Amino acid sequence: MEPVIETQNICKSYSLGSESIPVLKDINLTVARGEFISLMGPSGSGKTTLMNIIGLLDKSSDGTYSLNGRDVTDLSEDDHAMIRNREIGFVFQSFNLLPRSNVLKNVELPLLYSGIESSPQRARDLLERVGMSDRLHHLPQELSGGQRQRVAIARALVNDPSIVLADEPTGNLDSRTGEEIMEIFAELNSQGKTIIMVTHEEEIARHAKRTVRLKDGSIIA
Numbered sequence: 373m374e375p376v377i378e379t380q381n382i383c384k385s386y387s388l389g390s391e392s393i394p395v396l397k398d399i400n401l402t403v404a405r406g407e408f409i410s411l412m413g414p415s416g417s418g419k420t421t422l423m424n425i426i427g428l429l430d431k432s433s434d435g436t437y438s439l440n441g442r443d444v445t446d447l448s449e450d451d452h453a454m455i456r457n458r459e460i461g462f463v464f465q466s467f468n469l470l471p472r473s474n475v476l477k478n479v480e481l482p483l484l485y486s487g488i489e490s491s492p493q494r495a496r497d498l499l500e501r502v503g504m505s506d507r508l509h510h511l512p513q514e515l516s517g518g519q520r521q522r523v524a525i526a527r528a529l530v531n532d533p534s535i536v537l538a539d540e541p542t543g544n545l546d547s548r549t550g551e552e553i554m555e556i557f558a559e560l561n562s563q564g565k566t567i568i569m570v571t572h573e574e575e576i577a578r579h580a581k582r583t584v585r586l587k588d589g590s591i592i593a
């Protein structure tokens with residue numbers, strides 16, 4: 373199976389004064405199209421840093437990264453932004469919805485940035501798919517956490533990305549709501565999306581088909 377994500381010896385360090393603090397050390401990760409991976413590890417082990425590099429929100433300090441068969445390591449920030457908008461959907465622990473925009477507007481917004489031609493119906497269809505079609509004109513503050521995360525998932529899908537990256541998507545949800553969100557991820561995966569999800573809950577990680585464990589910036593399993 374063709375890899376969608378391939379990192380070779382990815383390293384990341386932050387400088388603190390004159391010191392360089394390594395956060396990721398020689399990360400070699402290959403993810404095939406259609407995989408569903410959970411990324412686990414203690415707090416501070418580098419999970420978010422790795423997700424940000426995979427999602428082209430951040431650059432590695434060393435190593436190479438190929439996305440959909442193309443070496444993207446040294447592309448410009450603009451190129452990264454373009455690839456990110458088209459290929460990657462993000463879901464965050466804190467939902468990151470725009471508070472003053474209604475549900476429909478939140479989901480439509482990424483279409484503006486991507487320049488992808490899309491029918492006006494697309495955002496509505498996705499909101500229907502996540503069970504939110506009766507809340508199109510509500511503001512985020514008028515929704516429960518689980519409902520907000522459903523909207524955030526619809527937003528992540530609006531540009532039809534090949535990859536969905538979710539950083540602790542159930543971290544702010546009770547366990548039953550978390551399970552409902554995981555059912556949506558499982559369904560997306562069965563429809564062909566490649567998913568990488570950070571979690572520290574074993575119960576949640578069970579929904580993935582493979583678990584990658586990070587510790588102190590290294591993959592240990």
Ligand code: ADP
Nearest residue numbers: 386387395413414415416417418419420421422
């Ligand atoms: P995790 O998501 O696994 O909890 P992170 O990737 O957020 O871990 O962070 C890994 C380590 O990198 C932590 O020690 C954190 O303090 C450090 N770190 C993250 N971002 C920065 C930054 N912008 N500047 C300096 N250190 C950072």
Ligand code: MG
Nearest residue numbers: 419420421539
């Ligand atoms: Mg994190």
